[in-house]
Amino acid sequence: MTRWGMVIDLDRCTGCAACExxxxxxxxxxxxxxxxxxxxxxxSWMTVMTHVEGAFPxxxxxxxxxxxxxxxxxxxxxVCPVSATYIDAEGIVGQxxxxxxxxxxxxxxxxxxxxxxxxxxxxWPASELLYLNPDVSVRPKGVIEKCTFCxxxxxxxxxxxRVEQRELREEDYQPACADVCPTRAIVFGDLDNPTHExxxxxxxxxxxxxxEDLGTQPKVYYLRRRS
Amino acid sequence: xxxxxxxxxxxxxxxxxxLLRPLVDTSRSFYVMAAVLAGVTLWGLVAYVLQVRYGLGRxxxxxxxxxxxxxxxxxxxxxxxxxxxxISAILRVSKAEWRRSITRSAELITVLVIGxxxxxxxxxxxxxxxxxxxxxxxxxxxxxLWDVISIGLYFCSCTIYLYLPLLPDLAIxxxxxxxxxxxxxxxxxxYHGTPVQRWRLERAIGILSIVVIPIAVSVHTVIGWxxxxxxxxxxxxTIFGPxxxxxxxxxxxxxxxxxxxxxxxxYHLEGYFKDVHFDYLGRLLLVFSLIWFYFxxxxxLTAFYGGEPGEMRTFWAKLSGPFAIPFWLMVLxxxxxxxxxxxxxxxxxxxxxxxxxxxxxxxxxxxxxxIVVPTSVNPRWELxxxxxxxxxWVELSxxxxxxxxxxLLYMLATKVVPIVSIxxxxxxxxxxxxxxxxxxxxxxxxx
Numbered sequence: 001m002t003r004w005g006m007v008i009d010l011d012r013c014t015g016c017a018a019c020e021x022x023x024x025x026x027x028x029x030x031x032x033x034x035x036x037x038x039x040x041x042x043x044s045w046m047t048v049m050t051h052v053e054g055a056f057p058x059x060x061x062x063x064x065x066x067x068x069x070x071x072x073x074x075x076x077x078x079v080c081p082v083s084a085t086y087i088d089a090e091g092i093v094g095q096x097x098x099x100x101x102x103x104x105x106x107x108x109x110x111x112x113x114x115x116x117x118x119x120x121x122x123x124w125p126a127s128e129l130l131y132l133n134p135d136v137s138v139r140p141k142g143v144i145e146k147c148t149f150c151x152x153x154x155x156x157x158x159x160x161x162r163v164e165q166r167e168l169r170e171e172d173y174q175p176a177c178a179d180v181c182p183t184r185a186i187v188f189g190d191l192d193n194p195t196h197e198x199x200x201x202x203x204x205x206x207x208x209x210x211x212e213d214l215g216t217q218p219k220v221y222y223l224r225r226r227s
Numbered sequence: 228x229x230x231x232x233x234x235x236x237x238x239x240x241x242x243x244x245x246l247l248r249p250l251v252d253t254s255r256s257f258y259v260m261a262a263v264l265a266g267v268t269l270w271g272l273v274a275y276v277l278q279v280r281y282g283l284g285r286x287x288x289x290x291x292x293x294x295x296x297x298x299x300x301x302x303x304x305x306x307x308x309x310x311x312x313x314i315s316a317i318l319r320v321s322k323a324e325w326r327r328s329i330t331r332s333a334e335l336i337t338v339l340v341i342g343x344x345x346x347x348x349x350x351x352x353x354x355x356x357x358x359x360x361x362x363x364x365x366x367x368x369x370x371x372l373w374d375v376i377s378i379g380l381y382f383c384s385c386t387i388y389l390y391l392p393l394l395p396d397l398a399i400x401x402x403x404x405x406x407x408x409x410x411x412x413x414x415x416x417x418y419h420g421t422p423v424q425r426w427r428l429e430r431a432i433g434i435l436s437i438v439v440i441p442i443a444v445s446v447h448t449v450i451g452w453x454x455x456x457x458x459x460x461x462x463x464x465t466i467f468g469p470x471x472x473x474x475x476x477x478x479x480x481x482x483x484x485x486x487x488x489x490x491x492x493x494y495h496l497e498g499y500f501k502d503v504h505f506d507y508l509g510r511l512l513l514v515f516s517l518i519w520f521y522f523x524x525x526x527x528l529t530a531f532y533g534g535e536p537g538e539m540r541t542f543w544a545k546l547s548g549p550f551a552i553p554f555w556l557m558v559l560x561x562x563x564x565x566x567x568x569x570x571x572x573x574x575x576x577x578x579x580x581x582x583x584x585x586x587x588x589x590x591x592x593x594x595x596x597x598i599v600v601p602t603s604v605n606p607r608w609e610l611x612x613x614x615x616x617x618x619x620w621v622e623l624s625x626x627x628x629x630x631x632x633x634x635l636l637y638m639l640a641t642k643v644v645p646i647v648s649i650x651x652x653x654x655x656x657x658x659x660x661x662x663x664x665x666x667x668x669x670x671x672x673x674x
């Protein structure tokens with residue numbers, strides 16, 4: 001059974017935020033004004049969180065890229081009154097934008113705070129409008145949106161493989177963040193497929209998941225820093 | 228008042244003369260008050276239109292502060308609605324004679340306030356146009372859907388429960404002919420007080436007053452569960468169901484006391500809302516202030532003793548952090564003031580209970596604020612930034628509009644139906660011997 005998942009090596013992450021930018025342009029994520037961002041309205045399905053350890057001058061900065069954890073037991077889908085958020089057979093947690101009523105219960109239920117709400121109708125700078133991704137629907141105001149592991153890429157890769165009459169290969173389907181990561185800190189693949197890199201990495205001694213004790217069973221693993 | 232109406236009124240009995248007077252005699256200050264309230268309600272409506280047009284960005288909500296004033300008001304109003312059920316149903320079932328003059332005003336609060344409470348989550352929706360999806364795509368594992376079912380049932384049963392005991396009074400108005408004969412002929416639904424009708428009516432009221440109690444309990448339990456079913460610190464608590472029910476009844480009694488003192492004054496109902504009513508309800512308020520404290524203490528002590536980092540961030544945010552002011556004001560309003568005033572006979576007067584009632588109503592609003600906001604702005608993941616929340620003028624306007632809309636409808640309702648149940652008062656007078664016999668049965672002379 002395919003279970004799409006991600007392993008993020010915190011030792012390799014340089015905090016360049018290329019994943020954030022790639023995600024934004026890949027998924028047509030609306031841009032908000034600096035004032036709105038200041039007020040907590042920014043949207044970023046992938047966010048590089050920062051954590052400063054120690055006191056100046058002996059400080060280290062730790063980076064923590066955070067996509068949706070795509071839990072196997074997602075707290076968000078249980079609470080949705082209209083089944084607008086769901087988990088598919090391959091473990092990707094998605095959102096049905098035309099059905100969502102915007103109650104934001106899922107956003108409150110998510111312990112990882114990775115659900116984003118469209119407070120305003122979406123807007124983009126004029127220069128970006130030409131480059132919206134035709135494979136990804138834009139979201140209207142008043143609905144929740146979230147990281148989808150770029151599942152439109154999966155659909156495209158599947159079709160391509162079918163046309164070429166071959167099996168889906170690991171490199172065929174990579175979300176934008178993993179694709180663009182310059183240090184290969186983000187590795188993506190099928191957690192249940194032993195030939196995929198993630199299947200091996202998730203067994204690494206450094207591997208951990210966020211808030212594992214909550215029983216949400218996230219499919220995003222992190223490799224702890226060695227030092 | 229028109230001459231013929233005055234004559235008709237004069238021909239009625241003494242109870243009818245006092246209790247039906249508000250229906251036909253409206254003072255100038257009533258119109259002024261109604262106009263002001265209508266203005267505020269309209270203002271709230273304008274704010275809502277703006278919000279629908281431009282999106283929830285017009286509120287002060289953000290990530291992670293997803294729920295604010297609307298959800299607080301939702302919990303608050305549905306809480307107030309427990310006034311009618313408790314006072315009316317429980318007192319009716321337990322045959323407390325002193326209930327007779329206060330049931331109507333309490334039931335009326337219930338029905339009106341459920342409506343205003345139930346629209347709050349819809350106001351809060353990002354897509355109110357899709358609200359019917361909760362029926363078309365109902366997902367029964369969601370506590371929100373339990374709420375839709377529970378509140379729907381509660382609204383229906385409470386409306387019937389208000390209407391049935393109204394029938395004999397509506398028939399009295401119809402027969403007196405003092406007001407809108409056609410309307411009251413329709414509303415009275417052919418009730419003529421025949422023995423069979425009377426028997427059926429009392430039986431139906433008897434059954435309903437038992438049925439509405441578990442429904443009322445379920446409503447606020449489920450509202451508590453909306454929060455408790457998530458894994459958020461200081462929401463994920465088994466005590467929330469009963470805690471919310473207690474808080475709801477508590478705020479309901481307070482709301483009734485405030486309404487009663489005002490009604491007594493403006494409609495000269497001193498003969499019906501007597502000092503003993505305020506004394507008894509004041510005692511009830513005292514009991515609930517203690518129960519409320521017990522629940523709150525148990526809730527906070529458990530969180531504190533466990534000392535989980537996630538819980539403690541929210542805990543200290545409330546006790547000594549940015550939410551210290553609303554927190555301690557809540558303790559003042561929900562515990563200190565009512566306890567001080569209601570534990571003394573001398574201050575369990577109409578004036579004293581009114582002050583305590585207002586303190587509790589404000590305190591209970593703050594209690595809901597202290598449940599919703601501090602947890603929202605303190606996400607479980609410590610790397611996530613701590614949020615902030617300042618309600619925008621749109622939210623505050625809608626809240627003001629909701630409050631004034633409720634008061635306005637309540638005022639108007641006092642012009643349509645007698646605010647004290649005439650037939651139940653009369654029945655109470657006739658039942659004095661029966662009650663005396665009943666009391667004698669369990670406390671009578673030793674044989």
